Amino acid sequence: xxxxxxxxxxxxxxxxxxxxxxxxxxxxxxxxxxxxxxxxxxxxxxxxxxxxxxxxxxxxxxxxxxxxxxxxxxxxxxxxxxxxxxxxxxxxxxxxxxxxxxxxxxxxxxxxxxxxxxxxxxxxxxxxxxxxxxxxxxxxxxxxxxxxxxxxxxxxxxxxxxxxxxxxxxxxxxxxxxxxxxxxxxxxxxxxxxxxxxxxxxxxxxxxxxxxxxxxxxxxxxxxxxxxxxxxxxxxxxxxxxxxxxxxxxx
Amino acid sequence: xxxxxxxxxxxxxxxxxxxxxxxxxxxxxxxxxxxxxxxxxxxxxxxxxxxxxxxxxxxxxxxxxxxxxxxxxxxxxxxxxxxxxxxxxxxxxxxxxxxxxxxxxxxxxxxxxxxxxxxxxxxxxxxxxxxxxxxxxxxxxxxxxxxxxxxxxxxxxxxxxxxxxxxxxxxxxxxxxxxxxxxxxxxxxxxxxxxxxxxxxxxxxxxxxxxxxxxxxxxxxxxxxxxxxxxxxxxxxxxxxxxxxxxxxxxxxxxxxxxxxxxxxxxxxxxxxxxxxxxxxxxxxxxxxxxxxxxxxxxxxxxxxxxxxxxxxxxxxxxxxxxxxxxxxxxxxxxxxxxxxxxxxxxxxxxxxxxxxxxxxxxxxxxxxxxxxxxxxxxxxxxxxxxxxxxxxxxxxxxxxxxxxxxxxxxxxxxxxxxxxxxxxxxxxxxxxxxxxxxxxxxxxxxxxxxxxxxxxxxxxxxxxxxxxxxxxx
Amino acid sequence: xxxxxxxxxxxxxxxxxxxxxxxxxxxxxxxxxxxxxxxxxxxxxxxxxxxxxxxxxxxxxxxxxxxxxxxxxxxxxxxxxxxxxxxxxxxxxxxxxxxxxxxxxxxxxxxxxxxxxxxxxxxxxxxxxxxxxxxxxxxxxxxxxxxxxxxxxxxxxxxxxxxxxxxxxxxxxxxxxxxxxxxxxxxxxxxxxxxxxxxxxxxxxxxxxxxxx
Numbered sequence: 041x042x043x044x045x046x047x048x049x050x051x052x053x054x055x056x057x058x059x060x061x062x063x064x065x066x067x068x069x070x071x072x073x074x075x076x077x078x079x080x081x082x083x084x085x086x087x088x089x090x091x092x093x094x095x096x097x098x099x100x101x102x103x104x105x106x107x108x109x110x111x112x113x114x115x116x117x118x119x120x121x122x123x124x125x126x127x128x129x130x131x132x133x134x135x136x137x138x139x140x141x142x143x144x145x146x147x148x149x150x151x152x153x154x155x156x157x158x159x160x161x162x163x164x165x166x167x168x169x170x171x172x173x174x175x176x177x178x179x180x181x182x183x184x185x186x187x188x189x190x191x192x193x194x195x196x197x198x199x200x201x202x203x204x205x206x207x208x209x210x211x212x213x214x215x216x217x218x219x220x221x222x223x224x225x226x227x228x229x230x231x232x233x234x235x236x237x238x239x240x241x242x243x244x245x246x247x248x249x250x251x252x253x254x255x256x257x258x259x260x261x262x263x264x265x266x267x268x269x270x271x272x273x274x275x276x277x278x279x280x281x282x283x284x285x286x287x288x289x290x291x
Numbered sequence: 292x293x294x295x296x297x298x299x300x301x302x303x304x305x306x307x308x309x310x311x312x313x314x315x316x317x318x319x320x321x322x323x324x325x326x327x328x329x330x331x332x333x334x335x336x337x338x339x340x341x342x343x344x345x346x347x348x349x350x351x352x353x354x355x356x357x358x359x360x361x362x363x364x365x366x367x368x369x370x371x372x373x374x375x376x377x378x379x380x381x382x383x384x385x386x387x388x389x390x391x392x393x394x395x396x397x398x399x400x401x402x403x404x405x406x407x408x409x410x411x412x413x414x415x416x417x418x419x420x421x422x423x424x425x426x427x428x429x430x431x432x433x434x435x436x437x438x439x440x441x442x443x444x445x446x447x448x449x450x451x452x453x454x455x456x457x458x459x460x461x462x463x464x465x466x467x468x469x470x471x472x473x474x475x476x477x478x479x480x481x482x483x484x485x486x487x488x489x490x491x492x493x494x495x496x497x498x499x500x501x502x503x504x505x506x507x508x509x510x511x512x513x514x515x516x517x518x519x520x521x522x523x524x525x526x527x528x529x530x531x532x533x534x535x536x537x538x539x540x541x542x543x544x545x546x547x548x549x550x551x552x553x554x555x556x557x558x559x560x561x562x563x564x565x566x567x568x569x570x571x572x573x574x575x576x577x578x579x580x581x582x583x584x585x586x587x588x589x590x591x592x593x594x595x596x597x598x599x600x601x602x603x604x605x606x607x608x609x610x611x612x613x614x615x616x617x618x619x620x621x622x623x624x625x626x627x628x629x630x631x632x633x634x635x636x637x638x639x640x641x642x643x644x645x646x647x648x649x650x651x652x653x654x655x656x657x658x659x660x661x662x663x664x665x666x667x668x669x670x671x672x673x674x675x676x677x678x679x680x681x682x683x684x685x686x687x688x689x690x691x692x693x694x695x696x697x698x699x700x701x702x703x704x705x706x707x708x709x710x711x712x713x714x715x716x717x718x719x720x721x722x723x724x725x726x727x728x729x730x731x732x733x734x735x736x737x738x739x740x741x742x743x744x745x746x747x748x749x750x751x752x753x754x755x756x757x758x759x760x761x762x763x764x765x
Numbered sequence: 766x767x768x769x770x771x772x773x774x775x776x777x778x779x780x781x782x783x784x785x786x787x788x789x790x791x792x793x794x795x796x797x798x799x800x801x802x803x804x805x806x807x808x809x810x811x812x813x814x815x816x817x818x819x820x821x822x823x824x825x826x827x828x829x830x831x832x833x834x835x836x837x838x839x840x841x842x843x844x845x846x847x848x849x850x851x852x853x854x855x856x857x858x859x860x861x862x863x864x865x866x867x868x869x870x871x872x873x874x875x876x877x878x879x880x881x882x883x884x885x886x887x888x889x890x891x892x893x894x895x896x897x898x899x900x901x902x903x904x905x906x907x908x909x910x911x912x913x914x915x916x917x918x919x920x921x922x923x924x925x926x927x928x929x930x931x932x933x934x935x936x937x938x939x940x941x942x943x944x945x946x947x948x949x950x951x952x953x954x955x956x957x958x959x960x961x962x963x964x965x966x967x968x969x970x971x972x973x974x975x976x977x978x
Contacts, residue, residue: 047756053720054749056756075760080710088663090685091703097711184664217620221662229741230307234624264746322959342797349793356790359780378773431956447956454957480957484965496875512941522952522967529909530875547941551933562955565816566895569967570947577944579871580908591776599783
């Protein structure tokens, strides 16, 4: 089984610890992981802001970078949703605009092989107990793309519940958007901040040590708000909790 | 009513004030969260909701695909049943038709059933200009009219008002429009409903002209359907001698049987009821029962432009249930007025820029009034993929250039170039990491300032992931 | 009517141009349920009863023989002294009431209807899953205004012939050419804080009598 890590641009540049944790979890489970260096970004920021044509080179790049791998695993639900939902649309639109089948073919070759981390662990590897240890209280925010577009369901929570020492506390209003939304966070900064305020109020009401998510773009927003308030809670990606073990616990 | 949406600021500006209005935030939060839970319960009662939703979507898509045929059919059927059909290409034409019809009756007042189409075309203002007073009879529309306010929700136009505010509006303003509010009016919803009943009763009983919209019109039979709760609809549709219905051309459904789908989808999505209290169905005119004259005004007003857009046309499936408003986190914080049209919330953000175009700053800002969280698509009873249409409309707005978008386009192109050249990207990432100690917590400049006003920037790592990988795996 | 016909041509022309390149839409798949309720008359009746009551209608069961007495009791109980009677209402239904009867000959004005306390009607159909009675202005129901203006509506449902479980079962039994009113509980509103309150413009009291053999 040839497995490639799609680290995502956000994790590569800002949250390498999440990508490293993903590698560690997969390797611990006996998966041989590769990181094709030609990868960069799925193009979600451009596409969602209205620059579809600017996304097209990245669709080609993604398809080429991950050619030949059985599975492409990524610790980001929104990037998977971008590939799964929007790459076929980008391909179809290009074809409809008379620019050939190339993009559609590139999308079709990549889409079925891309898995969000918790999908890969639960559905492909068939595990929920990854041998992790994390003696803290945790509440989980299921980011919108994972929740509604990918339908991750209870996969992330099942993985968390199997972590030794971890106490999972339900997050009130969990299904509500945190207010990140890519460029929405700056184009509608006031509404975005108001949504974030409500999210962290709910998160802090759980008294959990950690607010866990599976999408670092959302956690950048939520975590940034928590730190601005010097709140006694930190935002942490699910992969980093799963990577933590008794031998090598996360600080 | 003096209120108008014309000349409103762009969405982010209008939303800024709404976000800071704690009363408004509280009112909207309370109302939307109440209905959210109820809707989920009403939908969960039906095991075949997904199949009904798919059928609703398909009926609408198929109808839209053959809209010309169905419109001609509805015209024939209504005419054969004693009604008169008028066509209006835009708001001005529709307003002129209705005004002339009212004038021809010699009346100077009309009673109105809540109708999005007449709200959209600004009918009340047009009638007022012609010396005709239009009385809104839906409770929430009455609250809006008496408060000289604007609607902020499709189903509950006065959702931004709480019971105390409604009591004050009734007490202060009812006398100017007719029967005053009862002495010592409390803010109990039942007492407020009773006050509305007393205030409007005399108007219903003397009304000679009624004006409505319609939820559905059935092509094969010429039947119009109005779905309501209070009975004000029945009053306006039944008691006057003349009835004028202004209906968007997308409201047509092909067959009588199709109602079995929509009458299951609409009430549960809208008021979270198994069935709304009253539904009236009528076909032309009936001797000895209801209005003697019936006029149907078929309204385009931008709908055919929407129909021409292969991605955007799905917005015409909308049955105006307002479920998308009730689950929308942006609507909940920004309120309905920020959307600057009769259609607020997620559906407004895709409908208004298509009906009106994106020439104004406000209309061009609407497709961005969403975090793309997808809650609207999830609850939509006719499966309108609102996020898909929003992104599609953002592309149109970006393509037209204008304020901010030329710079943005350049930035996006630069980003794509960088992301398509991993060596340059890596160099940039390394530079950022090495200078990270120099980065302040708050930054000026467009984009970054908006971010750092309310959130810290992430701390940059010592090295990007690809460098770690190189050291450890290659 | 040149301008009117040209507006028609303009709109239809725009529709056709908008659809010129549109792909054909698929046939409608109707794989939703015809009914959500077991096909058992007693279960359907209980469901109708329950759903009517859930939306604050008064619900009563009666034999045909006891019907006049029950209607009389309901009218008295609500203090109704004047009752509107639609054409074709079975004569004996009001035999147990001493209220003053106002037979509608089509000429009662809205104000006259407003001065009546109640109206008694039959119906065309009742739908169990939604708790709905449907009136189609047939005999014993009268024109729509009769059941709209008086504040108390007593509606008699013949359980043997008039109850269906679901909407897909209801629509084929109705005649689209007739003016039709679907009634699910007394008038109500959700316009204040999206919370349901019963009793606005339509009858504030709805009593439904289910006549069983």
